[in-house]
Structure formats: C-alpha cells, structure tokens
Amino acid sequence: MPSILRSVTKRFFIIITVVVTVLFLLSCAAWFIPPGKYWWLALLGVGFAFLFFSTFLLFIFWIIFRSRWLMLPLVVLMIGWKPIHAFFAIHPLAGSSIHKAPGSIRIMQWNVARFDEMTYLPRSGKSKRREILEYVRKQDPDIICMQEFLESNNLKLLDANTPFFRDSLGFKYFSYAMDHRRPDKRYEHGIAIFSKYPIRNTGRWKFRGPKALKGDESYIYADIDVKGETIRVFTTHLQSLLFTRTEFKNVEDIKKGSDSTIEKSWAIFRKFRQAYGLRQQQADLVREQMDKSPFPTIICGDFNDVPNSYAYHRIKGDLLDVFTEKGFGIGRTFSSISPTLRIDYIMADQRFKVLQCRNPHPALSDHFPVIADLVLENPE
Structure with a gap:
C-alpha cells in the first residue's frame, strides 16, 4: 500500500x-x-x-x-x-541615495492621479496635491514626466499646477498635452514633461483608439539641451483597464472566491482583452516614433502592463530598463490589485549609464514614482 x-x-x-x-x-x-x-x-x-x-x-x-x-x-x-x-531585478548591493551624483541627470516618472484633486470638494484642503508637489521638490529631479497631470481652468476652484512647477519648483521648460477636459471646462488633464534644462523642440501624436475608452490619448517628446548635448525624452500613458471602484472590489471578491466569481471573472477578462488590443497598437506607434529619433532617447511612462508583456518588450527594444539595471526585487509601482505590478517605467538609450534607480512608495497616488540618475557617456 x-x-x-x-x-x-x-x-x-x-x-x-x-x-x-x-x-x-x-x-x-x-x-x-x-x-x-x-x-x-x-x-x-x-x-x-x-x-x-x-x-x-x-x-x-x-x-x-x-x-x-x-x-x-x-x-x-x-x-x-x-x-x-x-x-525581478538582481542588484541587492547597488544601493540608492536621495543625493544626486555630480554631472548626472535625475529623471522622475510618476502618474500623479490628477493630484488627488478629484477625490474631494474643491479647495477643501484634503487632497494630496500639496504633499505631492513637496515630494517632487525633495526628490530634486532635473526632468519629470507625469501622467494624469491635472491643470485648473478655474482658479476660483482649483490652483494652477503648471505655474507652480515653473515658478516654485524651478522647471522653466515644459511640454503639456491635454487629453481630457470637463464639459464645463473647470479642469483638464493629460501628460507632461517638465525640465530644468532648455527644451528646444517638442512633438505630439494621438493614439487612434476610441475616445469613449480613453484610447485617443497622447504620446509626446521633448528635445532637451543638457549641457550642450541634446536628448529626446518621450512620455506616454498606454491604455488603462478603466476599472471602476466596483470592478476593483470584484477583483478582491475573486481573490476570496465569492459565489459570483465566474460571472465577475468574465467581466474582468473582457476588460483585459479590450485593453490588450489597444495597448498593442499604441506600443507599435510609440516604437515607430522612437526609432526616428536622431538623439539619445529616454522614455518614461505608465504602460499599464507588466514587464513580460508585449507592450513592454516592444517599446523597450534594446533600451536599458533602469530598474533591472540598478534595482532589486519586483519594483512594484501600482498600489492596487496585486503586489507584483510594475507598470511604470524609465527606459534609456544604451549611450546612458544608469548610476542608480529608486522606487519609493509614498502613499500619495495610486502609482509609485520611479527615479533614476543617468550619465550620458557617448552622445554620438
């Protein structure tokens, strides 16, 4: 027996x-x-x-x-x-510091979730806007790329953010693409690149997806003069799953094995299927424009997809993923659904050397920032 x-x-x-x-x-x-x-x-x-x-x-x-x-x-x-x-990045001894090495360029990527201004009544003082802006100040980036960047069109209701970055945080140069605006025009939001170095040129394209699914957002670039050398910085926000609060709750119910697991799972799968198709098209379009760059390239973005996805692999190509170069562990960048979700990235041309990469977890947005210090070693 x-x-x-x-x-x-x-x-x-x-x-x-x-x-x-x-x-x-x-x-x-x-x-x-x-x-x-x-x-x-x-x-x-x-x-x-x-x-x-x-x-x-x-x-x-x-x-x-x-x-x-x-x-x-x-x-x-x-x-x-x-x-x-x-x-899984395997550099446990790489170390990281808030101090910036002399001669390096600090790049910051962050989906700021509209500065949390949508959660509370205007001027309530309860949003995390001020904390987010102060956090950016402390990190001292030279270039910051943001998604879901909110701008006020009614200063009686919401403070303006672009002037604050320019006048108070020292980012004198910027490129901003508005993708969504309230019908009453109180506020708008989109993607942005802010730089302390001069921006010499910019470009913008729109994705070809359905507007109802927010599949028509932008991908932009800025040619930035860094101490006499020009680099091209791209940023974008690839197709989201567009989960509602109810669907986030459904994900938690599925984890617990509730009675309606099968029904809720099919609804979630439909959202995944829809988003995957749109992200494939978007990744191809971004790659097409990156291949045309005459300058060393950096792309920062919220790809809404994991590192073993088609979107990640297509956009990355032979670029350096700063986290796998100098990070350790999984590098989670999204606070919900799963502790393994790294969906926000900084990728750099191989002519850059990655000095360090940090992935702090401030409880200020549903996304966590990615911060990297780079040196352009061979501009030609």
Whole structure:
C-alpha cells in the first residue's frame, strides 16, 4: 500500500510539474506574441509571478527528492531567463541615495492621479496635491514626466499646477498635452514633461483608439539641451483597464472566491482583452516614433502592463530598463490589485549609464514614482 501511495503521489507531482512549466513558458511567450488576437496568452503574463515562483518551488522539490524531474523546471527557468530578469531585478548591493551624483541627470516618472484633486470638494484642503508637489521638490529631479497631470481652468476652484512647477519648483521648460477636459471646462488633464534644462523642440501624436475608452490619448517628446548635448525624452500613458471602484472590489471578491466569481471573472477578462488590443497598437506607434529619433532617447511612462508583456518588450527594444539595471526585487509601482505590478517605467538609450534607480512608495497616488540618475557617456 505505501508503494502505491508513493507512486500515485509521484505521478501527481509529475503532472503538476508538466502543467505549471508549460503555462510558465506560455507566459514567457507573451513577450513576443501580439496580444490583440491571442489575448488569453497575454492574460497568462499577468500570472507570471505566480507561475515563476511555482516553477522555482517545483525545481527545489525535485532537488530535495533527488529526482531527474528537476531538469524540466531547470531547463524552463533557463529558457525564461530574460522575462525573469525583467520581472525581478538582481542588484541587492547597488544601493540608492536621495543625493544626486555630480554631472548626472535625475529623471522622475510618476502618474500623479490628477493630484488627488478629484477625490474631494474643491479647495477643501484634503487632497494630496500639496504633499505631492513637496515630494517632487525633495526628490530634486532635473526632468519629470507625469501622467494624469491635472491643470485648473478655474482658479476660483482649483490652483494652477503648471505655474507652480515653473515658478516654485524651478522647471522653466515644459511640454503639456491635454487629453481630457470637463464639459464645463473647470479642469483638464493629460501628460507632461517638465525640465530644468532648455527644451528646444517638442512633438505630439494621438493614439487612434476610441475616445469613449480613453484610447485617443497622447504620446509626446521633448528635445532637451543638457549641457550642450541634446536628448529626446518621450512620455506616454498606454491604455488603462478603466476599472471602476466596483470592478476593483470584484477583483478582491475573486481573490476570496465569492459565489459570483465566474460571472465577475468574465467581466474582468473582457476588460483585459479590450485593453490588450489597444495597448498593442499604441506600443507599435510609440516604437515607430522612437526609432526616428536622431538623439539619445529616454522614455518614461505608465504602460499599464507588466514587464513580460508585449507592450513592454516592444517599446523597450534594446533600451536599458533602469530598474533591472540598478534595482532589486519586483519594483512594484501600482498600489492596487496585486503586489507584483510594475507598470511604470524609465527606459534609456544604451549611450546612458544608469548610476542608480529608486522606487519609493509614498502613499500619495495610486502609482509609485520611479527615479533614476543617468550619465550620458557617448552622445554620438
């Protein structure tokens, strides 16, 4: 009887190993396969963290039992090394400091969630606007890219933000693209690049998605003169899932296994499918413009997608992901849904050297900032 039990148990773990490793390989393939058609494969990419850790634990399990089956998860982990490295940065000794090295350029990326001004009554003093602005001041970036940047059109209701960045924070140069405006024109929001160095030229394009889904937002660039050398900085905000508060609650209910899990899951899947198709188109358009840049390029943005996604891989190309260059761990940048979501990025031309990357977690927006210090080593 014990031998039969051992045999059944072993077969069970063999089946589990095969299933998990196959799913892990498919999640790795999400890098290369356009998600517009194969959205279910991209959805596996969202579970990359779980599949990676499961594959690694199965590898340890088979080592403990000294079985040749350890080779299957080992080979699969080796095949998936690049997506693993994009997901988990391995520089525990890199260190980071709020102090900026002489001669470096500090870049900051942050989705500021409209400075939280939408949450409270105008002029209530309860929003996090002032705290966000003070936090930016303390970080002392030379260039900052922001998404969901809110600007007031009625100073009796809301304070203006662009003048504050210019006059109080020292960002004399900026490029701002308004993507959404209230019908009563009280306020608007979009994406922005602010710079303490001179901006010599700017460009703007609009995505071709449906306006009702906010699929027509902008991607912009600014050519910035940094001590006599021109760099081109892009920023964008790729298609969001557009989750409502109810849908965020549904995600939590799904985690708990509530009675309506299947119904709620299908509603969530439809949102994922819709967003994947639009992000594929948007990533292709951004890459097309980046390839035309005559200058060393940096892109900062809220991609709304994880590091093993098509959007990440398409935009990154041969650029340096500053977090994988100098970070450690998962680098979470979104506060909801899952602790493994890194969806905000700074990527730089290989002519830059990454000195440090920081991923602080101030409780000021639903996104966390990414901050990097760079040096342009070879401008030609």
